Amino acid sequence: MTDFQKRVYAALRAVPRGAVVTYAGLARMVACGSCRAVGQALRMNPHAPRVPCHRVIASDLSIGGYQGAKDGARVRKKLALLAAEGVHFAHGRLLDPRRVLVVPTR
């Protein structure tokens, strides 16, 4: 468990149910210049439900990846979890951009 991951998970815990954040947003929260690094940190997903890594989507409102996959059953599961929270997707895109937690640029 690296310090970087701790920061990412901590930031992610601040995301309320029914809302989502972008990788870029999380990257800003943890003061990381690379959103990709964030995704890589989430990839392992240590403590499953506590840290809702499924509330993290891409900046273009696409679903992004899940457990190392950009599509397939994993991603469908992610969509299902989000749907259960009231966050719905269509055509691989988030329907309500308002549900995205906006992170102010530092």
Place this chain on the structure above:
DNA sequence: AGACCCGGACGCG
């Protein structure tokens, strides 16, 4: 040191 990784910005068609 090199390769890999759940993205992002930018340019082009």
Place this chain on the structure above:
DNA sequence: CGCGTCCGGGTCT
């Protein structure tokens, strides 16, 4: 709008 391309930071080998 949908590619294709380069870029970046962090971690693993």
